[in-house]
Amino acid sequence: MIKLKITCREATQITLKAEDRSMPLTERLSLRLHHRICTNCRRFYRQVELMRQASARWRQYTED
């Protein structure tokens, strides 16, 4: 059985793990579902996303 309901802890783990490997579909969907009801996890996800973009920008900055 596919488990789609996840806790905030699990959502955080999934979010962080996605930075270093591709996110399996079930995780992607459960995260999406979780974000509908949880502002904190949604914000955390955006923070991690921003850090990823920032790292890429910084990498460029170090070379220019």
Next chain:
Amino acid sequence: MTAPPIASADYCRQIEALRPPLLKYARLQLRNPAWAEDAVSETLLAALEKPHAFAGASQLKTWLVGILKHKLVDQIRKNSRELSTTCSNEDGEDLDDLLFASDGHWRETQHDWGNPEDSLRQVDFMKVLEACVEKLPGQQGRLFMMREWLELESDEICKELAITPTNLWVMLHRARLRLRDCLQAGWFGGATAGGAT
């Protein structure tokens, strides 16, 4: 007999001027001043020995950073034994317990960082980010840099340092959480201090 190519004085000066930033990034990556010095010296030597390899197609700095990255990977390989043993337990606390209360809820309300573009295009933000990376504990910083700056794949990193994927993930998760806290304190929180722990 062909004479060795002679680097012009101007070229030498330009290269010399780029030594400080190269050294800064080498130290950020290796967290060991002696190894960093080695990697930068190797980089400058390579550049001085082959002045014509720099065709001017890219900026001099871009070219040198590219060489440096290779030299840094060499250094990591050379010292991999030492690097793999300095793993984990830099901060012993369980990550989960820092973030979540025993009932599974977030301990603190997460902050809205707003529109990323507003921050990302600011040079000041890049400086805060750099300072935050510098503050990461040794091994966390090293691994974070290998992943985000050298752009190595996770399995490459595990192989080079003989660490398990789980170990790598734990370390990277910690690094990212620390970085987040540092950015929150040093930038998004509006505080002027260069970030807390």
